[in-house]
Amino acid sequence: MSKTILIVEDEFIIADVLSNILETAGYKVCGIADSVGEALGMITEFKPDFILLDIYLKGKLTGIDLAQRLGQMNIPFIYISANSNQKVLEDAKVTNPYGFVVKPFREKDVLVALDIAIYRHENQLEQGERQNALLQKKAAEILSSAENCEHKLLQMGKALQPYIPFEFLSVGGQQQEDDNFYEICFSRIGFDEYQLIGPAELMVVTNLKQHELAGLKSVEKPNPIATWYDEQEFNRLVRSELFKKLLADVYGLRSHLSFPVKTGAGKVYYLNFYSRRPDAYDAAHLVQCNHLRQPLSAFMESLQRLPNNPLFVETGNYSVHHEVSASHSSNLFNGIIGNSHLLLTVFDHVAQVSPSDCSVLILGESGTGKEKIAERIHALSARKDKPFIRINCAALPATLIDSELFGHEKGAFTGAYERKTGKFEQAHTGTIFLDEIGELPRESQSKLLRVLQEKEIERIGGRSTIKTDVRIIAATNRDLDKEVAEGHFRLDLFYRINVFPINMPPLRDRKEDLADLAAHFLKIYTRKTGKNIRGITQGVLDSMMEYHWPGNIRELENLIERNVLLTRDDMISSMALPTQPEPVVVNVAADTSAITMRDGERAHILAALKKCNGKIWGEGGAASLLNLPPTTLNSKMKKLGIRKDYRV
Ligand SMILES: Nc1ncnc2c1ncn2[C@@H]1O[C@H](COP(=O)(O)OP(=O)(O)OP(=O)(O)O)[C@@H](O)[C@H]1O
Numbered sequence: 287m288s289k290t291i292l293i294v295e296d297e298f299i300i301a302d303v304l305s306n307i308l309e310t311a312g313y314k315v316c317g318i319a320d321s322v323g324e325a326l327g328m329i330t331e332f333k334p335d336f337i338l339l340d341i342y343l344k345g346k347l348t349g350i351d352l353a354q355r356l357g358q359m360n361i362p363f364i365y366i367s368a369n370s371n372q373k374v375l376e377d378a379k380v381t382n383p384y385g386f387v388v389k390p391f392r393e394k395d396v397l398v399a400l401d402i403a404i405y406r407h408e409n410q411l412e413q414g415e416r417q418n419a420l421l422q423k424k425a426a427e428i429l430s431s432a433e434n435c436e437h438k439l440l441q442m443g444k445a446l447q448p449y450i451p452f453e454f455l456s457v458g459g460q461q462q463e464d465d466n467f468y469e470i471c472f473s474r475i476g477f478d479e480y481q482l483i484g485p486a487e488l489m490v491v492t493n494l495k496q497h498e499l500a501g502l503k504s505v506e507k508p509n510p511i512a513t514w515y516d517e518q519e520f521n522r523l524v525r526s527e528l529f530k531k532l533l534a535d536v537y538g539l540r541s542h543l544s545f546p547v548k549t550g551a552g553k554v555y556y557l558n559f560y561s562r563r564p565d566a567y568d569a570a571h572l573v574q575c576n577h578l579r580q581p582l583s584a585f586m587e588s589l590q591r592l593p594n595n596p597l598f599v600e601t602g603n604y605s606v607h608h609e610v611s612a613s614h615s616s617n618l619f620n621g622i623i624g625n626s627h628l629l630l631t632v633f634d635h636v637a638q639v640s641p642s643d644c645s646v647l648i649l650g651e652s653g654t655g656k657e658k659i660a661e662r663i664h665a666l667s668a669r670k671d672k673p674f675i676r677i678n679c680a681a682l683p684a685t686l687i688d689s690e691l692f693g694h695e696k697g698a699f700t701g702a703y704e705r706k707t708g709k710f711e712q713a714h715t716g717t718i719f720l721d722e723i724g725e726l727p728r729e730s731q732s733k734l735l736r737v738l739q740e741k742e743i744e745r746i747g748g749r750s751t752i753k754t755d756v757r758i759i760a761a762t763n764r765d766l767d768k769e770v771a772e773g774h775f776r777l778d779l780f781y782r783i784n785v786f787p788i789n790m791p792p793l794r795d796r797k798e799d800l801a802d803l804a805a806h807f808l809k810i811y812t813r814k815t816g817k818n819i820r821g822i823t824q825g826v827l828d829s830m831m832e833y834h835w836p837g838n839i840r841e842l843e844n845l846i847e848r849n850v851l852l853t854r855d856d857m858i859s860s861m862a863l864p865t866q867p868e869p870v871v872v873n874v875a876a877d878t879s880a881i882t883m884r885d886g887e888r889a890h891i892l893a894a895l896k897k898c899n900g901k902i903w904g905e906g907g908a909a910s911l912l913n914l915p916p917t918t919l920n921s922k923m924k925k926l927g928i929r930k931d932y933r934v
Pocket residue numbers: 621622623624650651652653654655656657658659721763803806839840843
């Protein structure tokens with residue numbers, strides 16, 4: 287069925303040209319609006335599938351103002367504007383357009399941009415529908431399980447993680463006017479490991495009594511619609527929302543998304559998502575909330591009917607039964623070391639995107655593990671038993687790339703003595719990993735775009751086309767936005783491959799993973815060399831924490847390998863780190879390592895130790911309070927740097 291397009295453009299001649307181009311190409315133009323007000327009227331009346339949007343319009347409001355509304359209404363749009371002023375482009379970019387066409391445009395520019403935009407939007411819609419169906423299935427499984435209410439809630443929280451990421455989740459209704467406190471919280475401590483924090487645990491951690499917690503919550507005036515808060519807005523919010531302030535302080539939470547879910551019976555539950563990142567949430571998560579609302583509402587309604595629902599406890603006799611929940615899916619990322627929340631976010635994205643055939647673009651500095659993640663996406667997909675073909679676009683001379691990618695026929699050029707099958711053909715039914723895609727020459731970019739659009743290739747010198755079914759994973763350490771702006775990388779190809787971007791954090795932003803990574807490589811290289819090295823001294827680890835790691839994990843791996851070879855002792859007690867000064871300019875937005883998931887866990891353990899006067903073992907000890915074997919508590923304390931006299 288042809289798509290219905292609304293044109294929002296105040297220059298009549300341009301609007302008319304656009305309308306002709308679209309109608310000739312088979313689209314249905316439902317109207318031309320010259321102001322935001324008129325556009326909104328036409329949107330209500332004609333419900334367009336897509337909008338072409340100029341930036342400067344009649345009246346005070348601009349296309350960028352309208353774009354913000356379109357984001358909330360989930361209507362896709364492309365900008366068509368003569369304005370390429372940097373500030374305007376920046377403002378336009380944050381509204382998440384599906385494309386940007388610069389005036390004056392050619393007919394082809396508009397049609398290609400629209401084609402790509404529709405492809406990307408449908409891909410997202412498909413994902414939305416898949417999410418909804420998956421969540422419904424998951425909800426049914428959870429509800430029919432033999433677990434208690436709290437665990438059912440926890441399982442649902444885990445199922446939401448790929449869609450709305452969180453390090454802390456609290457679920458509750460509006461506080462009733464009594465001293466009972468109704469709220470269940472979950473703190474994430476690993477990829478698939480969560481601590482359940484019921485009212486009793488919260489009383490331990492915060493040192494507050496039940497009625498005091500209830501008092502803090504009763505002054506809250508929850509927002510009736512889903513709302514997200516970045517760090518600044520969250521700081522403002524917690525001036526009046528004292529219960530949220532308490533959670534933020536104890537667990538180091540910096541951004542928040544509040545999602546009210548109304549059941550058929552009219553009861554409203556709040557799913558409050560929190561992150562330790564300052565900017566974990568954005569408008570796209572509100573779209574997710576819309577997709578998830580219906581299955582969640584049905585889930586909460588079913589939960590409401592279960593006996594002993596912790597959100598309806600009528601007694602003050604809460605008992606502490608601190609639990610850690612983990613399941614086998616933590617094995618999904620075996621061999622990829624790290625527990626920092628930045629890496630866990632990467633894992634969430636990988637778990638989310640792997641089962642689909644969606645193209646993935648992995649962005650990050652050299653040595654951050656992009657290839658490792660690409661391999662894992664393939665291994666977790668339905669194509670796992672089919673080929674995974676890697677090609678490094680930077681490693682080949684421009685003259686050979688096409689033949690490597692698409693193959694050639696015998697005699698196609700001087701030196702082509704044999705027919706050669708290209709990487710695309712080799713990857714048929716599997717995955718191709720285009721490493722360093724930013725290095726691909728312009729000419730090959732056009733050919734690649736055609737392969738992605740037509741899903742067929744032509745060998746060099748060949749006369750026929752060959753159908754291919756290949757999933758694309760691309761990676762780059764370049765700033766592709768900049769490459770596009772400078773004309774080195776095709777915008778249309780960028781939009782095709784940038785359907786699902788995954789950002790690999792540099793090692794300096796997740797130094798909490800450093801010790802585990804170092805231990806991992808130490809184990810590998812002591813085994814390889816047959817040496818007996820027990821570990822790395824604290825002093826060396828401290829200096830490693832100070833270092834900036836420009837070469838990321840690869841640099842760390844090389845360094846450990848070298849030191850294993852050099853060390854004669856059974857401990858690595860000195861390590862020459864390059865004396866490169868840490869850059870003075872720190873990207874504040876990216877510097878999220880200050881407060882970590884470990885901090886949350888540490889706070890929890892410290893509070894329990896305090897409560898037990900430092901006693902770990904036996905009755906009344908912290909291990910039994912936390913429902914952990916004392917040996918596990920001991921090793922956790924060691925890992926978190928908590929001393930037996932429970933001072934850090
Ligand atoms: N989280 C991790 N745990 C264990 N090993 C890792 C991890 N991340 C990366 N490595 C190892 O570090 C090295 C570099 O990783 P990889 O080649 O995947 O990085 P890359 O980002 O693709 O680098 P480049 O951009 O230079 O190609 C590899 O030996 C890889 O196995």
